[in-house]
Amino acid sequence: MAAIRIENLVRGYGRIEVLKGLSMTVDDGSIYGLLGPSGCGKTTLLKVILGFLAPGAGNVDVKGTIPGSDVGYAPQEIALYGDLSIAETLRFHGRLHGMTSDQIQQRESWLIEFLDLPPASKQIGKMSGGEKRRVSLAVALLHEPGLLLLDEPTVGVDPELRARIWDHLETISQQGTTVIITTHYIDEARQANRVGLMRDGVLLAEDSPLAVMESQSAESLEDAFLALCKREVKA
Amino acid sequence: MNGGRIYAIAARKFASLRRDKRMFGFIVLMPAIQILLFGWAIGGTPADLNVVVVDEGPAERSAIILGHLEGSDSLIITTESNLSAAIEMVEDGEHWAVVHLMADGTIEMHLDNSNQQVTNTILLEVRDAMQAASGGTLPLTIQDPVYGDKDPAFIDFLAPGIMTLVCFMFSTILTAMAFVGERHDGTLDRVFAAGTQPTEVLIGHLAAFTAILVGQVSVVIGIAVWGFDIPVVGSIFLLFAICLLLGWAAMCLGLVVSSKAKSEFQAMQLNMPMLFPALLLSGILWPVQALPGWLQPVAWALPTTWTAEACRSIMIRGWGLEAEGVWMAFLANAIFAGIMLLIASRTLKVRS
Secondary structure (H helix, E strand, O other): OEEEEEEEEEEEEOOEEEEEEEEEEEEOOOEEEEEOOOOOOHHHHHHHHHOOOOOOEEEEEEOOOOOOOOEEEEOOOOOOOOOOEHHHHHHHHHHHOOOOHHHHHHHHHHHHHHOOOOOOOOEHHHOOHHHHHHHHHHHHHOOOOOEEEEEOOOOOOOHHHHHHHHHHHHHHHHOOOEEEEEEOOHHHHHHOOEEEEEEOOEEEEEEOHHHHHHHOOOOOHHHHHHHHHHHHHHO | OOHHHHHHHHHHHHHHHHHOHHHHHHHHHHHHHHHHHHHHHOOOOOOOEEEEEEEOOOHHHHHHHHHHHHOOOOEEEEEOOOHHHHHHHHHOOOOOEEEEEOOOOOEEEEEOOOOHHHHHHHHHHHHHHHHHHHOOOOOOOOOOOOOOOOOOOHHHHHHHHHHHHHHHHHHHHHHHOOOHHHHHOOHHHHHHHOOOOHHHHHHHHHHHHHHHHHHHHHHHHHHHHHHOOOOOOOOHHHHHHHHHHHHHHHHHHHHHHHHHOOOHHHHHHHHHHHHHHHHHHOOOOOOHHHOOHHHHHHHHOOHHHHHHHHHHHHHHHOOOOOOHHHHHHHHHHHHHHHHHHHHHHHHOOOOO
């Protein structure tokens, strides 16, 4: 069953067209890796899915009430209040989602350990870029939403933790959470159930990572993407 | 509308405000300084004005007039026997006026009329002196006034207006930049992703800033009333209430700015031009009745006009909520706040 189905989506800002007839399908309870260079329209696509941007043309079907409490969103910008501590940040977002203090407390302890965060009392403005990004991810995971939209969550995160994050995403997707994750570390998306290779406002390919690599007889996703780009340029 | 989300936003904003100690002090200190400056700078009587007297009048009469002029705090008297020399002293810019006491008992004046308030002050003193010399009083008696002081000071008229202006000004500034940054750094997107409505964001911010507003209004009223010893005939609670309501109306206006501005710098720029109409059209410095007819409706569309008038009625006339001028002010502020809140919630969109 599809959690998100998009057909021929067109959307831009003013005269600039960013999404140029994009179609994608995200299965319920799966991880979807949205790959592509910056400026290709990934963030715009996420904003359409979130309901922040109305489609210019085409169909967008998203399961559930969006925006709403069943969404966890980690924007590409860190998007945290620098003057708050980790605890205050989690309390704020927990309250927005109607969580009780106990629930927030429990998730806080777990997230701090899982994401290797500094102590809860530490002010976000005083953290490193990587730490901030992990807090941003913690905020998205906090209320255990059914749909997770993660825009470049692994930038500046060390490989060991990156692997742990992917493992966690796999676990929760098996429990029914739908995850869309954008990244430009293309090969980390091998763990995704499906990847969409995006370039210049459309998907060049959409399939399981293995199928994409096989279709291009490539050794890695990165190489497959490169082959697809070359073919696109020729055409 | 969801109370939990509003509370979350208010609590978060308040935590930020409390943390920023310098800002917190600034927010309370600035209105205090403003109102002190207004009180000291505007409405006082000019002092130590240099005036030349050329005395050619009857000795007895001149003595009384000179005595009166020299006794005035406003004037510093120099005498000069030659009229043209005296006029030259005014031409030099060292003196404001020549008071020429004529042989027939009349007075001729030669004025540097470049500053109306200075001229008025000098003329008033000269008139008083003449009246003293004539020994008579005008056939005009001013009984105890129905409202106000028998000898009203300009500051009594000015103080309610200035209180209004300072409350308005600083409340607008308070919210004008409230979430300009948040709109652009992604934090507000995150809040919206949770299903939060724009109105909830706006009300949450209003609630957090109300704590500061209460402090500001208290400081402003405190300084005006006790610092400058302005009598309050009516209820001081009512005065506090109307100033607080104006503060809310102004914060709602600030929220409109905050939801429109592209940057904090732009928010400042949008904020500035709103202060002048409030200052000039609200009967704060000069009575609204003196405005040209076509500007009258504009003046009464401003919440500050109603509030200044209501403050004056409460402070000087001692009117209560039952008086039209007072309850209309409450109504006008509430309507203004409502309209601004509506505009802000339409501007601050989740979806575009």
